[in-house]
Amino acid sequence: MYIKKQRLLAPGPTPLYPPAVHAMMGSDIHHRTAGFQAVYDRVLTDLKAVFGTTQDVLPLVTSGTGAMEAAVTNCFSPGDRVIVATAGKFGERWAEIAKAYALAITLVERPYGEPLPAEAVAEALHAHPDAKGVLMQAAETSTGVEHPVREIAAAVRPTQAILVIDAITGLGTMRLDIEGWGLDVIIGGSQKSFMIPPGLAFVSLSGKAWDASSRARLPRFYFDFIRERKAAHSGEPSWTPAVSLILALGEALRYIQTLGMGQLIENARLLAAATRASMQALGLELFAKSSPSAAVTSVRAPRGLDSGAIIQEFHNRFAATITNGQGSMKGQIFRLAHLGYYDFPELFATIAALELILAARGIPVDFGGGVAAAQAVYASAAGIRTA
Amino acid sequence: MYIKKQRLLAPGPTPLYPPAVHAMMGSDIHHRTAGFQAVYDRVLTDLKAVFGTTQDVLPLVTSGTGAMEAAVTNCFSPGDRVIVATAGKFGERWAEIAKAYALAITLVERPYGEPLPAEAVAEALHAHPDAKGVLMQAAETSTGVEHPVREIAAAVRPTQAILVIDAITGLGTMRLDIEGWGLDVIIGGSQKSFMIPPGLAFVSLSGKAWDASSRARLPRFYFDFIRERKAAHSGEPSWTPAVSLILALGEALRYIQTLGMGQLIENARLLAAATRASMQALGLELFAKSSPSAAVTSVRAPRGLDSGAIIQEFHNRFAATITNGQGSMKGQIFRLAHLGYYDFPELFATIAALELILAARGIPVDFGGGVAAAQAVYASAAGIRTA
Numbered sequence: 001m002y003i004k005k006q007r008l009l010a011p012g013p014t015p016l017y018p019p020a021v022h023a024m025m026g027s028d029i030h031h032r033t034a035g036f037q038a039v040y041d042r043v044l045t046d047l048k049a050v051f052g053t054t055q056d057v058l059p060l061v062t063s064g065t066g067a068m069e070a071a072v073t074n075c076f077s078p079g080d081r082v083i084v085a086t087a088g089k090f091g092e093r094w095a096e097i098a099k100a101y102a103l104a105i106t107l108v109e110r111p112y113g114e115p116l117p118a119e120a121v122a123e124a125l126h127a128h129p130d131a132k133g134v135l136m137q138a139a140e141t142s143t144g145v146e147h148p149v150r151e152i153a154a155a156v157r158p159t160q161a162i163l164v165i166d167a168i169t170g171l172g173t174m175r176l177d178i179e180g181w182g183l184d185v186i187i188g189g190s191q192k193s194f195m196i197p198p199g200l201a202f203v204s205l206s207g208k209a210w211d212a213s214s215r216a217r218l219p220r221f222y223f224d225f226i227r228e229r230k231a232a233h234s235g236e237p238s239w240t241p242a243v244s245l246i247l248a249l250g251e252a253l254r255y256i257q258t259l260g261m262g263q264l265i266e267n268a269r270l271l272a273a274a275t276r277a278s279m280q281a282l283g284l285e286l287f288a289k290s291s292p293s294a295a296v297t298s299v300r301a302p303r304g305l306d307s308g309a310i311i312q313e314f315h316n317r318f319a320a321t322i323t324n325g326q327g328s329m330k331g332q333i334f335r336l337a338h339l340g341y342y343d344f345p346e347l348f349a350t351i352a353a354l355e356l357i358l359a360a361r362g363i364p365v366d367f368g369g370g371v372a373a374a375q376a377v378y379a380s381a382a383g384i385r386t387a
Numbered sequence: 388m389y390i391k392k393q394r395l396l397a398p399g400p401t402p403l404y405p406p407a408v409h410a411m412m413g414s415d416i417h418h419r420t421a422g423f424q425a426v427y428d429r430v431l432t433d434l435k436a437v438f439g440t441t442q443d444v445l446p447l448v449t450s451g452t453g454a455m456e457a458a459v460t461n462c463f464s465p466g467d468r469v470i471v472a473t474a475g476k477f478g479e480r481w482a483e484i485a486k487a488y489a490l491a492i493t494l495v496e497r498p499y500g501e502p503l504p505a506e507a508v509a510e511a512l513h514a515h516p517d518a519k520g521v522l523m524q525a526a527e528t529s530t531g532v533e534h535p536v537r538e539i540a541a542a543v544r545p546t547q548a549i550l551v552i553d554a555i556t557g558l559g560t561m562r563l564d565i566e567g568w569g570l571d572v573i574i575g576g577s578q579k580s581f582m583i584p585p586g587l588a589f590v591s592l593s594g595k596a597w598d599a600s601s602r603a604r605l606p607r608f609y610f611d612f613i614r615e616r617k618a619a620h621s622g623e624p625s626w627t628p629a630v631s632l633i634l635a636l637g638e639a640l641r642y643i644q645t646l647g648m649g650q651l652i653e654n655a656r657l658l659a660a661a662t663r664a665s666m667q668a669l670g671l672e673l674f675a676k677s678s679p680s681a682a683v684t685s686v687r688a689p690r691g692l693d694s695g696a697i698i699q700e701f702h703n704r705f706a707a708t709i710t711n712g713q714g715s716m717k718g719q720i721f722r723l724a725h726l727g728y729y730d731f732p733e734l735f736a737t738i739a740a741l742e743l744i745l746a747a748r749g750i751p752v753d754f755g756g757g758v759a760a761a762q763a764v765y766a767s768a769a770g771i772r773t774a
Contacts, residue, residue, distance in 0.1 A: 002654045003646065003730045006405075018393075025412055259390065267389045317769070318732055343390045345705055345736035352735035352758050360771045367762040367773070368755025371739050375754040382704070384747045386754070 004319035009350055011141050011169060011296035011323065014340035017195035017255055020248035027244040031237065039250045041235050046253035047202060050261055051171070051186065053178045057204045058228040059249075061242045064168040064189040067201035069097050070223030071164050071185045072135075075209060076103060077217040080132040083108055083124045083161070085116045085152070088140035089327040090166060098135065101218055106131065112143050112329050113298075115291040118151035131161045132212070138170025142326035144298035144335060145288045146174055153181040162209045168192055168201070172261070173268045173295040173339045184209040192295070193264060195255070195341040196248040203228075264340075268294040271338035271347055274377035278351045281373035282358070282365060287325075287333045295339040298325065300332060302363050307334040313357040320353065344378050391706035396737055398528050398556060398683035398710065401727035404582035404642055407635035414631040418624065426637045428622050433640035434589060437648055438558070438573065440565045444591045445615040446636075448629045451555040451576040454588035456484050457610030458551050458572045459522075462596060463490060464604040467519040470495060470511045470548070472503045472539070475527035476714040477553060485522065488605050493518065499716050500530050500685070502678040505538035518548045519599070525557025529713035531685035531722060532675045533561055540568040549596045555579055555588070559648070560655045560682040560726045571596040579682070580651060582642070582728040583635040590615075651727075655681040658725035658734055661764035665738045668760035669745065669752065674712075674720045682726040685712065687719060689750050694721040700744040707740065731765050 008015050029036050047057035060067055076082065082103050084095045087110035098105050106128050108120045116136065125131055134156050139146045149165065156163040162184035167176055171186070172193025178186055183206070190200035205213060205225060213225050222239070231238035256264055272294040276286055279299050287298035301307035307324055308331055314320045325333040336350060351370040358365045379386055395402050416423050434444035447454055463469065469490050471482045474497035485492050493515050495507045503523065512518055521543050526533045536552065543550040549571035554563055558573070559580025565573055570593070577587035592600060592612065600612050609626070618625035643651055659681040663673055666686050674685035688694035694711055695718055701707045712720035723737060738757040745752045766773055 002650065002657065003728060005402075005728070005730050005733070007732065015392075263389065270389065318730070320732070341390060341392070343392050343705070345394065345707070345740050346392070348739035348758070349732035349736040352739070352762055353732050356762055356765060356769075356771060359766060359773055360769070365773075366759070367766075368757075368759030370755075371735070371758045372753070372755030375739055375743055378743060379746060379754075382743075382747070384743060386746055386752075 007318065007320035009320050009322045009337055011335060011337035011339060012189065013191040013198055014195060014337065015342060016197065017252050017341045019255070020196050020251040023247040023251045024244040026247055029243065031241050031243055036243065037235060040237065040241065040246060043246055043250050043253060044232055046257060050253055050256055051178060051188070051202070051204055052261065053204050055204050055206065056229055056232050057202050058225060058232055059246070060201045060203060060223065060228065061199065061239065062201050062223070063198060064166070064187065064201050065093065066223065067187045067189070067203055068093065068166055070220070070225070071187060071203060072097050072101055072103070073216070073218040073220040073223060074225040075162060075164065075185065075212045075216050076101070076132055077215065078102065079104060081106060081128055081130050082133040082135055083121065083128065083131050085121050085134060085136040087114050087116055087143065087145065088112050088137070089142035090137050090140055092327065094135040094166070112327065113145060113287050113289070115145050116147045116152065118148050118155055121152050122155035125155060125159050125161060129159070131159070133162050133164055135164045136166070138165050138167040138176060139174060139293040139295050141169040141296060143288060143329065144293045144296045146170070146291045146293045148291070149176060149183065150181045153183055157182045162212050169293070169295045169339065172264050173293060175265060178204065182206065190245060190249065193340040194249065195252045196245060199242050200245045200249065265294070268339050270377065270381055271342060271344065272297055274344070274347060274374035275336055275338055277373040277377050278370035282355065282370040296335045296337045298333045298335045301334060302358070305361055305363070306331045309361060310334045310357055313360060314353065317357065318353045320350070347374055394705065394707035396707050396709045396724055398722060398724040398726060399576070400578040400585055401582060401724065402729060403584065404639050404728045406642065407583050407638040410634040410638045411631040413634055416630065418628050418630055423630065424622060427624065427628065427633060430633055430637050430640060431619055433644060437640055437643055438565060438575070438591055439648065440591050442591050442593065443616055443619050444589050445612060445619055446633070447588045447590060447610065447615070448586065448626065449588050449610070450585060451553070451574065451588050452480065453610065454574045454576070454590055455480065455553055457607070457612070458574060458590060459484050459488055459490070460603070460605040460607040460610060461612040462549060462551065462572060462599045462603050463488070463519055464602065465489065466491060468493060468515055468517050469520040469522055470508065470515065470518050472508050472521060472523040474501050474503055474530065474532065475499050475524070476529035477524050477527055479714065481522040481553070499714065500532060500674050500676065502532050503534045503539065505535050505542055508539050509542035512542060512546050512548060516546070518546070520549050520551050522551045523553070525552050525554040525563060526561060526680040526682050528556040528683060530675060530716065531680045531683045533557070533678045533680045535678070536563060536570065537568045540570055544569045549599050556680070556682045556726065559651050560680060562652060565591065569593065577632060577636065580727040581636065582639045583632060586629050587632045587636065652681070655726050657764065657768055658729060658731065659684055661731070661734060661761035662723055662725055664760040664764050665757035669742065669757040683722045683724045685720045685722045688721060689745070692748055692750070693718045696748060697721045697744055700747060701740065704744065705740045707737070734761055
């Protein structure tokens with residue numbers, strides 16, 4: 001039919017920063033050369049600046065899930081008890097990993113769509129003083145909810161447990177003061193706010209987590225934080241690095257630092273606020289009643305309409321990828337992302353497309369009504385006066 | 388300060404077709420090899436299919452202006468009379484080129500913003516039976532106007548003159564039946580509907596034009612159609628070809644053929660109709676009162692506002708490139724392009740951005756009002772019923 005440009009509007013992989021893509025074209029270099037070494041060294045330095053920590057940030061060649069598993073195998077020993085705090089599909093993944101290594105699991109569970117209350121984690125820690133760790137997400141991608149990381153960290157800090165945070169979606173979409181709040185293990189992923197393709201994950205450990213790591217006896221080989229730290233200090237990657245992704249990351253980190261991590265977060269938060277205002281203007285129900293994530297907005301499909309139909313229409317009409325609910329919310333919600341390299345015109349386009357899709361499915365819509373609500377958020381932030 | 392993605396919304400260079408960009412990465416090949424030869428052969432064949440002609444289409448390594456000059460030097464002799472039909476900056480360029488070669492020029496002029504009447508060209512031909520050529524644009528990019536090519540061709544056909552058409556913007560945005568209408572010289576450019584970067588131009592000649600070419604005695608060397616035709620028949624480019632652009636063109640031509648040239652034109656025409664509806668919904672005055680081009684819509688800046696301010700705001704707020712008026716219309720109009728690799732979501736984004744820009748400049752605007760008018764055009768074309 002007509003021209004349809006591919007658009008990535010999913011909460012990962014996210015749109016790519018073009019200079020990062022271009023940098024990947026320089027991948028025909030060997031990684032044991034001074035040229036690559038210089039890029040790698042700068043990446044290691046810039047990762048620390050972007051994470052906002054003085055600790056090492058270890059880049060691993062893996063998907064996010066591999067880094068989650070690595071955090072478990074590098075921080076715990078057979079039979080250790082961990083508290084898994086979960087309110088969504090990625091929380092459940094922590095439980096699956098802990099189960100795969102036969103750890104003793106205490107679940108702190110909340111329904112999909114709710115944030116985890118810090119008190120519930122505190123109670124679990126109180127009931128299980130033997131707990132060696134608390135595993136959670138900073139933002140639960142499957143539901144579009146942010147968890148109260150700071151408050152939970154305050155509950156974990158006085159205990160022997162370490163707080164292990166999957167911040168793959170959280171980094172760059174919410175404030176995470178790693179050292180100030182005492183976040184012990186922080187995991188990031190290349191395909192989110194880092195604006196590059198999937199394939200790299202990042203892990204940073206606190207002193208408390210490094211101590212735990214030195215005692216951890218779960219079996220591991222490829223993912224070995226102590227060896228990775230030595231490698232980072234020598235500037236020589238332990239295994240063959242993903243050359244193209246490191247080159248891309250070098251460009252993206254430079255951009256993120258130019259923008260400022262605070263501005264990157266503010267960008268996502270403003271887009272999220274505009275998205276929520278749009279959805280409400282269109283009469284749609286937000287799935288996260290409180291503590292919505294700035295990474296992704298989850299929206300209930302209108303009554304009688306499977307959310308999969310909306311996702312399919314985005315694909316068929318506009319070659320755009322938005323995402324369905326995950327786990328138990330599949331078919332009930334759709335999710336619009338606004339993290340990383342995403343801007344207002346893209347949001348306007350997405351909302352205008354959604355309005356057409358709703359109309360095509362027989363839902364009454366005022367064309368432009370959702371867009372106008374998003375424009376009002378931009379105008380207010382940009383100091384544009386409206387009549 | 389927030390993230391701003393670069394957006395090309397100019398009537399050339401236009402947005403690039405990604406697989407064409409990716410193909411450019413294969414440029415480290417020599418052009419006198421079987422591998423490149425195969426690509427080049429297919430490009431020559433596909434160009435004919437996309438132009439819709441059985442005649443050769445010659446790819447030249449040049450900007451469009453070079454191809455315009457080449458058409459003059461390859462078709463005329465010292466002292467020849469040419470009728471230059473002009474109603475804009477690119478029409479004036481024909482006059483400049485003809486003047487540089489000291490041809491005798493008869494101007495058929497209309498004000499910026501108007502189409503050229505076929506009768507005026509017919510009268511000039513009648514008054515100057517010695518005229519060897521008529522030089523014109525298919526679509527005048529500077530004003531966003533389409534000229535009545537078919538009617539003018541009908542006036543030129545019975546005379547000795549050849550009709551030389553700069554269709555750089557016209558190709559892919561309007562129907563041009565080269566052989567059916569008798570268009571003698573047709574010029575295209577890579578950076579328009581061909582969706583690739585600037586650097587290539589394309590020329591196709593009718594039998595009548597080839598006859599003229601065989602008699603033409605203006606001085607020339609690099610641009611020599613007869614040598615280029617021989618080169619095309621041998622499959623060996625006469626000079627070093629722009630390897631990266633030929634590789635890109637190969638991908639783009641494949642895409643255009645999959646889409647269909649008719650659909651490519653229809654895509655631009657529908658986007659143009661939606662743009663015009665939007666501008667009118669916003670209370671803005673269209674510059675082309677009749678025969679608007681589907682390539683680019685020119686719009687008068689609101690009273691008291693220099694159009695340069697709108698262009699600057701697009702750049703500053705959204706990193707987007709739209710264009711000012713050219714020649715005598717600079718500062719008075721702005722131009723929104725919708726040719727080539729351009730789709731509806733991009734248009735929605737552009738219009739929402741324009742609404743914000745007008746509001747920022749104190750022009751009363753109903754947010755979403757322009758977007759809604761464009762959505763209505765999409766809905767109608769896509770058979771979406773609205774309440």
